[in-house]
Amino acid sequence: MEKELISVIVPCYNEQEVLPLFRDEIIRVTNEMKSKYPHLEFEFMFINDGSRDDTLKLLREYSLEDKRFRYVSFSRNFGKESAMFAGLENCKGDYAVILDADLQHPPKLIPQMYEYVKSGEYDCAGTRRISREGEPKLLSFFSSSFYKVINKISQTQIVDGAQDFRLMTRQMVDAILSMREYNRFTKGIFSWVGFRTKYIEVENTERAAGKTTWNFWKLLKYSFEGIFAFSTFPLSFSIIFAALAFIAAVILLIAAIVNSSEMLGIMCLVCFMGGIRLFCLEVLGQYIAKTYLEVKKRPVYIIGETEEIYRKRKEN
Ligand code: UDP
Numbered sequence: 250m251e252k253e254l255i256s257v258i259v260p261c262y263n264e265q266e267v268l269p270l271f272r273d274e275i276i277r278v279t280n281e282m283k284s285k286y287p288h289l290e291f292e293f294m295f296i297n298d299g300s301r302d303d304t305l306k307l308l309r310e311y312s313l314e315d316k317r318f319r320y321v322s323f324s325r326n327f328g329k330e331s332a333m334f335a336g337l338e339n340c341k342g343d344y345a346v347i348l349d350a351d352l353q354h355p356p357k358l359i360p361q362m363y364e365y366v367k368s369g370e371y372d373c374a375g376t377r378r379i380s381r382e383g384e385p386k387l388l389s390f391f392s393s394s395f396y397k398v399i400n401k402i403s404q405t406q407i408v409d410g411a412q413d414f415r416l417m418t419r420q421m422v423d424a425i426l427s428m429r430e431y432n433r434f435t436k437g438i439f440s441w442v443g444f445r446t447k448y449i450e451v452e453n454t455e456r457a458a459g460k461t462t463w464n465f466w467k468l469l470k471y472s473f474e475g476i477f478a479f480s481t482f483p484l485s486f487s488i489i490f491a492a493l494a495f496i497a498a499v500i501l502l503i504a505a506i507v508n509s510s511e512m513l514g515i516m517c518l519v520c521f522m523g524g525i526r527l528f529c530l531e532v533l534g535q536y537i538a539k540t541y542l543e544v545k546k547r548p549v550y551i552i553g554e555t556e557e558i559y560r561k562r563k564e565n
């Protein structure tokens with residue numbers, strides 16, 4: 250059987266505590282896969298997203314010990330979206346699987362994902378979180394509201410609870426790479442490119458070690474990123490409010506005719522209209538800001554070092 254390479258892509262930001270655990274687990278799982286499917290080869294592509302701890306040091310050690318361990322180290326922190334993109338762009342696999350370093354995406358699911366895709370029925374197999382246990386109630390409420398809103402106003406449907414953890418074919422990787430936008434909302438990109446995706450339902454898993462970098466405000470900002478990146482519906486708020494304002498004006502006109510104390514009504518209307526105008530301007534501003542960033546065509550990430558650069562530097 251012809252050899253097949255699976256690239257395991259792991260974004261890492263300050264993951265020194267969990268990396269040794271992750272390494273053991275990924276080696277264990279892929280060794281098992283290799284004994285079942287001897288034609289499989291693996292590469293482990295870590296993205297060091299500007300960590301301030303010893304993540305890079307560990308990655309250097311791993312890559313010297315074992316050739317399958319590769320890394321791309323960013324010149325600074327660019328965020329997980331950029332890290333995933335860099336992983337896909339620098340990997341060589343016939344298949345790529347993306348997963349978090351903290352073992353919240355259990356590597357033991359990779360064999361099952363591979364089997365779904367290998368069967369030819371699917372191009373991608375990912376996980377979907379069906380329980381939100383261990384998550385604050387308010388956060389769960391906002392998350393599920395976000396999916397409802399975005400799926401109503403965008404043509405790109407995003408599956409509730411779908412995670413970034415997924416294995417996909419080279420064709421899907423190339424499709425994702427062809428989307429070179431700067432404001433990356435990968436959950437939307439995954440579904441925008443299409444392809445047949447199998448979702449494996451999973452329970453929520455806690456982090457194995459270390460701390461999450463997410464908080465409520467970051468998540469809120471991230472959901473707005475999603476809406477602005479995949480829907481232009483907010484741009485039409487102004488027309489809806491204009492219609493409302495028109496109706497209000499008609500009502501006011503009638504009120505003015507029926508009784509003579511319309512002064513207060515007019516003042517209310519002035520405030521209301523002013524508010525609406527500012528709101529619509531803000532929406533417009535958001536899109537202009539995004540367009541501005543896209544037009545500049547800045548790189549999504551900048552490489553500071555890779556395992557190859559490091560090896561050469563050490564040899565010379
Ligand atoms: N991560 C990253 N860059 C960042 C923040 C996070 O590459 O700026 C990585 C992190 O190392 C982890 C994954 O993205 O592998 C998910 O991050 P985290 O566990 O903090 O998020 P959560 O699981 O709480 O959503």
Ligand code: MG
Nearest residue numbers: 349351353456
């Ligand atoms: Mg996590």
